Amino acid sequence: MTLTLYGAARSRASMVRWYLEEKAIPYAFVQLDLKSGEHRHEPFTTINPFGKVPALVDDALASPDGGPLKLFESGAILFHLAEHYGEEFDPQEPGGAEAAAARRSLTVQWLLFANASLGPAMFQLEAQPDEFARQLATVDGLLAAGPHLLAGVWGDPGWGAADCVLQSYLAYIPLFCPQVDLSPYPAVQAAIEATRNRPTYQKAMGVA
Numbered sequence: 001m002t003l004t005l006y007g008a009a010r011s012r013a014s015m016v017r018w019y020l021e022e023k024a025i026p027y028a029f030v031q032l033d034l035k036s037g038e039h040r041h042e043p044f045t046t047i048n049p050f051g052k053v054p055a056l057v058d059d060a061l062a063s064p065d066g067g068p069l070k071l072f073e074s075g076a077i078l079f080h081l082a083e084h085y086g087e088e089f090d091p092q093e094p095g096g097a098e099a100a101a102a103r104r105s106l107t108v109q110w111l112l113f114a115n116a117s118l119g120p121a122m123f124q125l126e127a128q129p130d131e132f133a134r135q136l137a138t139v140d141g142l143l144a145a146g147p148h149l150l151a152g153v154w155g156d157p158g159w160g161a162a163d164c165v166l167q168s169y170l171a172y173i174p175l176f177c178p179q180v181d182l183s184p185y186p187a188v189q190a191a192i193e194a195t196r197n198r199p200t201y202q203k204a205m206g207v208a
């Protein structure tokens with residue numbers, strides 16, 4: 001089995017890479033040069049026709065064209081990894097199949113929230129500052145309850161794709177929106193600091 005992740009510096013590929021590193025899942029990494037535009041041409045566009053990173057090739061599964069499975073969209077890639085390699089939805093764990101099904105659905109919820117709500121609110125901060133502040137306040141309250149989003153009735157499954165995507169977007173705030181005052185959100189601040197201190201995150205970001 002070979003997983004090949006295609007990414008670039010300062011891109012969302014870092015969140016996928018962080019997941020792979022944190023879960024010690026073996027993978028090959030192909031760094032594309034966005035400045036030269038190699039992501040907009042073949043061969044990369046045979047993997048992601050939209051010419052964006054991250055993209056993943058998983059040769060353990062087949063795609064409809066008969067070749068190895070090719071995936072784009074960071075959320076879809078994280079979900080695929082959580083499902084097939086991260087052992088996040090194991091029916092043998094406490095809670096059995098019911099807990100595994102609940103965790104799977106909640107993981108999809110957080111992946112979509114981060115990519116479809118939090119990310120857009122962050123990147124359109126000037127247009128809707130109140131929306132971003134509201135989301136951060138809610139996230140802060142949830143994080144204050146504990147570091148793992150899916151901890152609860154079935155016990156604590158530990159760090160997973162839901163945490164990875166949320167913490168990755170939060171850690172982008174000081175990089176992409178340094179003007180945001182995080183002092184009203186102490187749990188968000190603590191999560192960002194904890195994320196930045198992880199050696200696996202530093203490796204994924206290319207700073208270690």
Ligand SMILES: N[C@@H](CCC(=O)N[C@@H](CS)C(=O)NCC(=O)O)C(=O)O
Binds near residue numbers: 013051
């Ligand atoms: N929604 C996509 C966004 C992908 C995306 O916009 N990737 C950026 C890097 S973070 C990219 O490839 N930019 C290069 C370009 O648009 O030319 C995802 O989450 O994977």
